Amino acid sequence: MKKxxxxxxxxxxxxxxxxxxxxxxxxxxxxxxxxxxxxxxSILALGASIVIVTxxxxxxxxxVVCLAGITVPxxxxxxxxxxxxxxxxxxxxxxxxxxxxxxxxTKLRLQPFLVTLCGLLLYRGIARWMTGDQSQxxxxxxxxxxxxxxxxxxVPGFRELGIEGxxxxxxxxxxxxxxxxxxxxxxxxxWGRWILATGRNESAARYSGxxxxxxxxxxxxxxxxxxxxGGMLFIFDIGSAQPSxxxxxxELYAIAAAVLGGCSLRGGEMSVVGVLVGAATLQLLRNxxxxxxxxxxxxxxxxxxxxxxxxGADELVRRxxxxxAERLAVAAHT
Amino acid sequence: xxDLQNPTPVMLRVRGIGRRYAGLVALAGIDLDIRGGEVLxxxxxxxxxxxxxxxxxxxxxxxxxxxxxxxTDTHELRMVQLDGVRSASRAGIALVHQELNLAENLxxxxxxxxxxxxxxxxxxxxxxxxREAAKWLARxxxxxxxxxxxxxxxxxxxxQVEIAKALSCEAKVLILDEPTSSLSAPETKRLLAIMDxxxxxxxxxxxxxxxxxxxxxxxxxxxxxxxxxxxGELMRGSFDRAMIERLMVGRDLKxxxxxxxxxxxxxxxxxxxxxxxxxxxxxxxxxxRAGEIVGLAGLVGAGRTETLEAIxxxxxxxxxxxxxxxxxxxxxxxxxxxGVAIVPEDRARNGLFLEDAVSMNMSLAWIDRRSNSRxxxxxxxxSLIARMTSRMQLRxxxxxxxxxxxxxxxxxxxxxxxWLAVDPALLLLDEPTRxxxxxxxxxxxxxxxxxxxxxxxxxFASSELEEVLLLADRILVMHEGRIAGExxxxxxxxxxxxxxxxxxxxx
Numbered sequence: 001m002k003k004x005x006x007x008x009x010x011x012x013x014x015x016x017x018x019x020x021x022x023x024x025x026x027x028x029x030x031x032x033x034x035x036x037x038x039x040x041x042s043i044l045a046l047g048a049s050i051v052i053v054t055x056x057x058x059x060x061x062x063x064v065v066c067l068a069g070i071t072v073p074x075x076x077x078x079x080x081x082x083x084x085x086x087x088x089x090x091x092x093x094x095x096x097x098x099x100x101x102x103x104x105x106t107k108l109r110l111q112p113f114l115v116t117l118c119g120l121l122l123y124r125g126i127a128r129w130m131t132g133d134q135s136q137x138x139x140x141x142x143x144x145x146x147x148x149x150x151x152x153x154x155v156p157g158f159r160e161l162g163i164e165g166x167x168x169x170x171x172x173x174x175x176x177x178x179x180x181x182x183x184x185x186x187x188x189x190x191w192g193r194w195i196l197a198t199g200r201n202e203s204a205a206r207y208s209g210x211x212x213x214x215x216x217x218x219x220x221x222x223x224x225x226x227x228x229x230g231g232m233l234f235i236f237d238i239g240s241a242q243p244s245x246x247x248x249x250x251e252l253y254a255i256a257a258a259v260l261g262g263c264s265l266r267g268g269e270m271s272v273v274g275v276l277v278g279a280a281t282l283q284l285l286r287n288x289x290x291x292x293x294x295x296x297x298x299x300x301x302x303x304x305x306x307x308x309x310x311x312g313a314d315e316l317v318r319r320x321x322x323x324x325a326e327r328l329a330v331a332a333h334t
Numbered sequence: 335x336x337d338l339q340n341p342t343p344v345m346l347r348v349r350g351i352g353r354r355y356a357g358l359v360a361l362a363g364i365d366l367d368i369r370g371g372e373v374l375x376x377x378x379x380x381x382x383x384x385x386x387x388x389x390x391x392x393x394x395x396x397x398x399x400x401x402x403x404x405x406t407d408t409h410e411l412r413m414v415q416l417d418g419v420r421s422a423s424r425a426g427i428a429l430v431h432q433e434l435n436l437a438e439n440l441x442x443x444x445x446x447x448x449x450x451x452x453x454x455x456x457x458x459x460x461x462x463x464x465r466e467a468a469k470w471l472a473r474x475x476x477x478x479x480x481x482x483x484x485x486x487x488x489x490x491x492x493x494q495v496e497i498a499k500a501l502s503c504e505a506k507v508l509i510l511d512e513p514t515s516s517l518s519a520p521e522t523k524r525l526l527a528i529m530d531x532x533x534x535x536x537x538x539x540x541x542x543x544x545x546x547x548x549x550x551x552x553x554x555x556x557x558x559x560x561x562x563x564x565x566g567e568l569m570r571g572s573f574d575r576a577m578i579e580r581l582m583v584g585r586d587l588k589x590x591x592x593x594x595x596x597x598x599x600x601x602x603x604x605x606x607x608x609x610x611x612x613x614x615x616x617x618x619x620x621x622x623r624a625g626e627i628v629g630l631a632g633l634v635g636a637g638r639t640e641t642l643e644a645i646x647x648x649x650x651x652x653x654x655x656x657x658x659x660x661x662x663x664x665x666x667x668x669x670x671x672x673g674v675a676i677v678p679e680d681r682a683r684n685g686l687f688l689e690d691a692v693s694m695n696m697s698l699a700w701i702d703r704r705s706n707s708r709x710x711x712x713x714x715x716x717s718l719i720a721r722m723t724s725r726m727q728l729r730x731x732x733x734x735x736x737x738x739x740x741x742x743x744x745x746x747x748x749x750x751x752x753w754l755a756v757d758p759a760l761l762l763l764d765e766p767t768r769x770x771x772x773x774x775x776x777x778x779x780x781x782x783x784x785x786x787x788x789x790x791x792x793x794f795a796s797s798e799l800e801e802v803l804l805l806a807d808r809i810l811v812m813h814e815g816r817i818a819g820e821x822x823x824x825x826x827x828x829x830x831x832x833x834x835x836x837x838x839x840x841x
Contacts, residue, residue: 189708190701197698200687207648207684208698208752209670268689322738 003262004274006313010260010306011281014288022291028158028165034287039171040149040233042279044250045257046182047226049275052258053186054219055199055267056105056112060097060119061227061254065247067123068094069231073136073240083145087232094228095221097123102217120251128243137240149236171233175276178226183272191215199267256303257282260310264318281306342369343409345506345538346391346427351400352562353386361386361562364400368507373529373539375553377546378582379832380634380797383562384542388511391540392429393422405506428500432511434492436484443467443480446499470498474528490521497528501537508532510541514548515635526552544633546575546836560584575838576829583799583828599623602791603645603760608653610640614815617653622760622791627782629806630795632835636812638795639679642762645793646676657760670699673759677749677766679795685749686737693719693733695748700755718755726751727777743767743774750778754785761785763794767801779805799828813837 018025025031044061051058068090075081075089097119104115138146152167186192198205198212205212230250235241259265260281261274282303289299344367352362361383368374368391378384389395390402393416403411404425416422419429436445443463444451452459452466467480476494478487487495493513500508510529514522529539529552543549549556556573558566558581566581603622609615618641622628630638644651647662647669655662662669666676678684687695697715704714719733726747728740737748746767753761766782767775782805786792796802802809809821811834819834832838 188710188712190710191708193694193698193701193710197687197690197694200690201683203684204678204686205698206666207646207676207678209667209702210698211667268687 003269004271004277007260007262007274007277007281007310010310011277011284014281014284018284018288018291022288023293025288025291026163028163028167030287030291031163032152032166032169034283036169036171036237037283038276038280039169039175040230040237041250041253041257041283042175042276043178043226043230043233044254045261045275045279046178046272047223047230048251048254049258049261049263049270049272050182050219050226051112051223052255052263052265053195053199053267053270054216055202055265056216056219057116057255057265058101058119058220058223058227059113059116059251059255060101060123061223061251062247062249063120063123063127063251064094064097064224064227065231065234065250066241066243067127067231068228069235069241069246070127070131070136070243072232072235073138074131076142077136077139083142090232091225091228094231095225097228098221098224099217101224102220105220106213106216124243127246131243133243135240135242136235146236146239149233171237174229174233179272179276186270186272191218195219196268196270199269201268253279253282256307260307262314264314342371342536343405344368344411345370345405347403347411348391349401349403351387351390351397351402353390353395354398359562361390361397362399364564366557366564366567368538368540370405370506370536370538371533372554373533373541373552375549375556376540376542376559377544377549377556377578378559379799382559382582384559385511386562387559388429388509388540388542390416391422391507392427392509393417393419393425394429423503423505426504426506427509428503428505428507429509429511430493430496430500430513432513432515434489434496436487436492436495438485439483441481441483442471442478442495445484445495446470446480446502448499450503466502467498470502471495473501473531474498475524475531490517490524493517493525494528501532505537507538507540510539512542512544512635514543514545522548544635544836546578546838549578550575558582575833579829579832579836579838583832599625602658603793604654604656605641605645606654606656608641608644608651608655610637610644610651610815611649612637612640612815616814616816618812618815618817619653620810620817620820622793624789624791625786627786627792627794627805627807629802629809630793630812631799631802631809631831632795632797632812632818634797636835637815638812639764640815641812642676642764642793642795643678645760646674646762648676671702673756675699675753675756675758675761677746677753677761677763679764679768681745681749686745688738689736691734692723692728692737692740692748695737696722696733696751696755699752703756722751722755725754726781741771741774742769743771743778746770747774747778750781754781757785757788758790760791760793763792765796766794766805767796767798775801799831802826802831803828811835 048058048061071090072086075086076083101115101119104110105112149171151170154167158166186196194205194210195215197210198215202212231247257278258275261278262271263269263275285303285306286299289302290296346368348364348366351364353360364387376384376387386395390397396417402414402416404414406412414425416425437448440448446467447463452462464480471478471480474494474497476491476498513525517525526548532539554570556568556578557564558578560582565584600623601621602624606619607617609617630641632638640649643649645655647664647666657672657674662672662674682688696719700718701710701715704711723731723733728744728747737745767778770778782792794805803826807823809823809826809831810817811819811821811831813835821830
């Protein structure tokens with residue numbers, strides 16, 4: 001929690017700037033869209049953080065989003081499967097992708113960067129080839145299934161704040177459930193504790209009898225599963241997508257959110273609250289850039305700069321605390 | 335070989351050389367003349383100061399006290415201040431490290447001239463490089479084409495290349511740090527022959543070795559170090575093995591009060607023809623009984639760590655290991671579940687989660703035994719940590735402290751506490767008190783004894799003879815990957831252990 005204070009501060013500062021200078025920022029519809037996008041990207045960011053905690057990385061998230069997302073309308077419309085067949089198949093397929101990554105990384109000892117970079121190319125290519133590079137959509141049907149992402153709930157209170165028309169998007173529900181489950185997993189279970197230990201010092205974990213390989217594989221499975229689940233929600237949300245660009249760069253938003261949220265790329269550190277706020281900050285930033293009118297071309301540059309400042313500050317804090325630790329250790333000797 | 339008292343010129347003279355690290359004396363008051371055409375052997379226990387002395391001689395470490403003089407081309411001695419390997423190499427001193435570090439992707443000529451490649455018009459002068467390299471390779475008896483890749487060479491050949499490299503720098507003093515530690519017997523013989531050649535060409539050869547046989551075979555003079563001081567300098571003809579061993583060990587240590595292990599106490603750990611990753615691939619067999627503490631003694635590289643790690647399932651092995659009559663199989667995960675625990679030699683790398691709190695480090699193994707479900711029981715965990723903190727006498731007794739901030743002794747107590755918390759059936763310790771102060775060492779030893787009294791089997795490896803004698807009920811001495819002998823604690827002496835550890839054998 002203490003680690004998340006920095007990113008919460010950044011979030012509040014940007015929120016303040018957007019409220020003051022952004023036209024139409026504090027409107028119900030804008031806040032509702034912002035919440036929806038935060039929820040969707042949070043799911044991917046949680047997946048990314050699960051892998052980052054082990055000291056690994058997953059660059060294939062965007063392509064998994066694309067392949068899983070595109071497959072849903074493709075099977076529903078072209079092959080006329082029922083949604084209750086499609087959803088389990090897509091989720092199982094996503095989990096298999098993660099299993100494939102995990103096995104290559106632990107058993108064959110390939111580097112996570114390399115394995116998932118190949119995944120990024122592989123799944124994108126498969127998605128485009130499979131669909132003949134044609135846009136896939138629900139063609140106005142399947143409203144009942146798409147409601148998983150599209151339903152909106154009215155909550156009291158916002159009208160009194162002067163914000164008209166804000167309704168909570170349904171995507172918030174899986175975000176909250178996943179965040180709570182993942183948060184409890186790392187703080188309250190043996191496996192969660194062991195994954196943190198593995199990320200911190202894999203060798204020491206192995207000497208302590210921790211099944212490091214199994215837990216690493218599990219982490220990659222969870223990440224790809226969340227990617228596939230997120231891809232499904234994204235396609236339900238937007239209705240149709242192009243296999244060539246759907247999900248592009250999503251892995252970078254996810255990794256950036258995790259890092260901003262306090263997950264060190266060295267592994268061993270996790271803060272669910274931080275990851276959620278990190279994802280929210282990135283979406284808020286995109287939204288603000290659009291509304292303040294500086295031109296959306298600069299979006300990537302701003303995100304890059306914020307990320308650099310964030311990780312730079314984190315590194316400085318780490319060095320300072322290491323120096324303090326050294327002094328304490330010297331004191332302990334004397 | 336020396337016929338007269340001073341037949342050969344002094345190449346390097348040191349007087350009163352010493353080195354302190356953070357107030358601890360690693361080396362003190364060393365006087366030494368290193369002569370051309372002479373082989374000087376330096377021997378001593380682990381930690382006697384041999385490495386420090388070599389590092390000073392080769393400019394890697396600057397001495398805290400004392401002076402060094404180097405011979406000029408006209409054999410005059412001139413005071414030098416060595417600050418770095420480069421200045422040592424300018425003074426004609428070259429060190430061949432124990433760990434060879436040749437760049438694998440270079441060919442022999444490239445490796446020999448690395449950093450001082452001959453060039454013409456800014457381009458590498460390859461023909462000249464190869465020509466000269468061939469000359470130096472011939473001098474060390476390596477009949478290989480200079481364009482051979484280093485990666486294709488065996489250990490012994492790599493060493494010869496390193497020596498050739500040293501000679502090509504016009505080295506007058508050649509220092510070899512445990513040159514034979516990773517060589518087979520015929521390779522060792524060849525290396526000794528090369529050293530003999532160099533001696534006859536007037537080079538001063540200084541070498542450190544754990545193998546007294548070699549030292550006695552080749553050295554003209556032997557210097558014995560103990561606890562950072564020279565305990566004797568013996569000329570060829572005036573030394574024998576027993577004499578060197580006595581000088582190496584020196585002190586007469588009182589061993590701990592001996593404990594009686596009931597003869598009928600059953601064997602808990604049985605190791606049958608275990609072959610570990612040790613380069614000699616020798617089979618070892620032994621047993622550890624319930625309530626018994628067995629010490630593995632031996633010099634660095636004798637195969638103690640490999641044996642412990644094989645038993646713990648960290649490394650693959652051949653042969654059978656059984657615990658309480660049931661074979662141990664699989665990796666460390668399965669074996670830890672069966673009650674095997676290992677405290678590794680390098681605690682920062684393999685033992686601790688330095689950035690995490692003491693509490694997390696201590697409960698890591700326990701949380702698995704304790705929780706029936708996979709959920710953590712925070713209340714029970716907190717009370718365990720409180721119990722272990724006081725049992726291990728952690729100072730400060732604050733389990734929320736990051737392990738990084740603790741002293742070496744408290745860090746070691748944290749690792750050992752992790753295992754004592756789960757009452758292991760077999761506790762393996764590799765260097766249980768390395769870098770630990772005297773007080774903490776006694777506390778750690780007491781806890782190990784207490785565990786064994788409750789019926790666990792304990793097997794530990796230590797490079798410090800003193801610790802082996804203090805802690806072990808029975809001592810297995812390893813040499814070159816095999817068990818060279820077994821000593822009961824009441825008959826063991828430092829000299830007896832050292833005799834076996836240096837390949838003396840019972841023969």
